Amino acid sequence: MATGGFAAGHEGGVKVGMITTLSGGGAGLGIDVRDGFMLAAKMAGNDKLEVVIEDDQRKPEIAVQLADKMIQSEKVDVLTGIIWSNLAMAVVPAAVAQGKFYLSPNAGPSQLAGKGCNPLYFNVAWQNDALHEAAGAYASDTGYQNTFILAPNYPAGQDALTGFKRFFKGEPAGEIYTQLGQTDYAAELAQIRASGADSVFFFLPGGMGISFLKQYASSGIDLPVVGPAFSFDQGILQAVGEAALGVKNTSQWSKDLDNAANVEFVAAFEAEYGRLPSLYASQGYDTANLLLSAMGKADVKDADAFRAALAEADFASVRGDFKFGTNQHPVQDYYVREVIKEGDVFTNKVIATSLTDHVDAYAAECSY
Numbered sequence: 001m002a003t004g005g006f007a008a009g010h011e012g013g014v015k016v017g018m019i020t021t022l023s024g025g026g027a028g029l030g031i032d033v034r035d036g037f038m039l040a041a042k043m044a045g046n047d048k049l050e051v052v053i054e055d056d057q058r059k060p061e062i063a064v065q066l067a068d069k070m071i072q073s074e075k076v077d078v079l080t081g082i083i084w085s086n087l088a089m090a091v092v093p094a095a096v097a098q099g100k101f102y103l104s105p106n107a108g109p110s111q112l113a114g115k116g117c118n119p120l121y122f123n124v125a126w127q128n129d130a131l132h133e134a135a136g137a138y139a140s141d142t143g144y145q146n147t148f149i150l151a152p153n154y155p156a157g158q159d160a161l162t163g164f165k166r167f168f169k170g171e172p173a174g175e176i177y178t179q180l181g182q183t184d185y186a187a188e189l190a191q192i193r194a195s196g197a198d199s200v201f202f203f204l205p206g207g208m209g210i211s212f213l214k215q216y217a218s219s220g221i222d223l224p225v226v227g228p229a230f231s232f233d234q235g236i237l238q239a240v241g242e243a244a245l246g247v248k249n250t251s252q253w254s255k256d257l258d259n260a261a262n263v264e265f266v267a268a269f270e271a272e273y274g275r276l277p278s279l280y281a282s283q284g285y286d287t288a289n290l291l292l293s294a295m296g297k298a299d300v301k302d303a304d305a306f307r308a309a310l311a312e313a314d315f316a317s318v319r320g321d322f323k324f325g326t327n328q329h330p331v332q333d334y335y336v337r338e339v340i341k342e343g344d345v346f347t348n349k350v351i352a353t354s355l356t357d358h359v360d361a362y363a364a365e366c367s368y
Contacts, residue, residue: 013048017070020081022055028235036284060090067091077300085109085155096120105287109155114362123329124287127360129163131228134250134334134354136167146173148197153177160203173197183211205230210239217243234278237346244339253282261316289315327366
């Protein structure tokens with residue numbers, strides 16, 4: 001599926017291959033990344049940018065096939081779009097080995113932040129552990145001692161529990177890895193009830209989080225819940241409804257962050273698409289604006305110059321201050337948000353800052 005209105009084939013142009021999840025269980029995340037990215041492209045009006053978009057269906061083998069097609073047949077300069085860490089691990093190492101830039105608008109597996117880092121790989125979102133580290137710090141600051149923790153058994157889920165425990169000063173009351181795509185959590189809820197925990201932390205993105213929260217709310221378990229934004233994002237909250245009210249979650253972005261770029265983004269996204277932007281939409285938007293900023297300084301065919309231009313991160317991020325660390329992952333603040341209701345719409349508001357100028361745990365292992 002080619003998307004665009006952007007001309008290609010002339011000097012200084014950049015052809016982007018966006019592989020993201022547009023169907024199935026994780027479609028909402030990919031749609032939001034796509035919509036945020038394309039909104040930024042439209043607002044910039046840069047006719048030297050061309051975007052080709054394909055649906056990976058959340059299947060690693062399809063993502064690999066699409067990447068091969070984009071690199072070999074479409075001759076893209078830059079790849080982006082992948083939501084899921086297992087797909088990123090299947091695509092990114094091969095793409096950068098073939099000399100293509102990869103800008104991640106979401107997945108941030110630890111393997112690509114540390115020893116597996118690459119000069120052509122930039123993560124514009126976060127390293128996977130980070131939002132969970134912020135949740136662990138918040139849980140400790142709140143006084144929780146024995147939080148029950150659970151996440152799906154795939155790279156981002158493993159990074160999630162590792163990250164939470166890194167900043168949590170207590171002792172987990174229990175630790176479970178669920179199946180990716182699981183919808184029935186009766187067994188896990190029984191374990192939580194029997195565990196003696198004083199709180200619950202979970203990372204279950206997309207439909208998994210909707211299922212868990214609804215079942216949790218009707219289970220009668222009355223423990224405070226902490227999670228990353230992925231389980232309390234704008235697209236999920238309407239499906240969860242009242243069960244999410246008051247839950248605290250951690251994020252590097254929120255629609256109420258008070259900076260000019262974010263105010264413009266939220267208004268433009270709502271006007272363009274008729275809905276509030278999500279975390280994923282904000283990341284797609286920032287990824288496009290990072291790319292556009294580099295296009296204004298260097299030709300993508302000059303890899304060293306283009307990489308240097310990307311590393312400068314000379315764009316107005318919706319997060320406010322934004323810079324890359326030594327492993328080309330963000331150094332940024334992480335906030336605590338509370339789920340609230342504005343009129344008929346469930347959304348989040350920032351109530352605290354959990355981590356400031358946070359550098360991911362793997363940066364020191366990265367050397368080019």
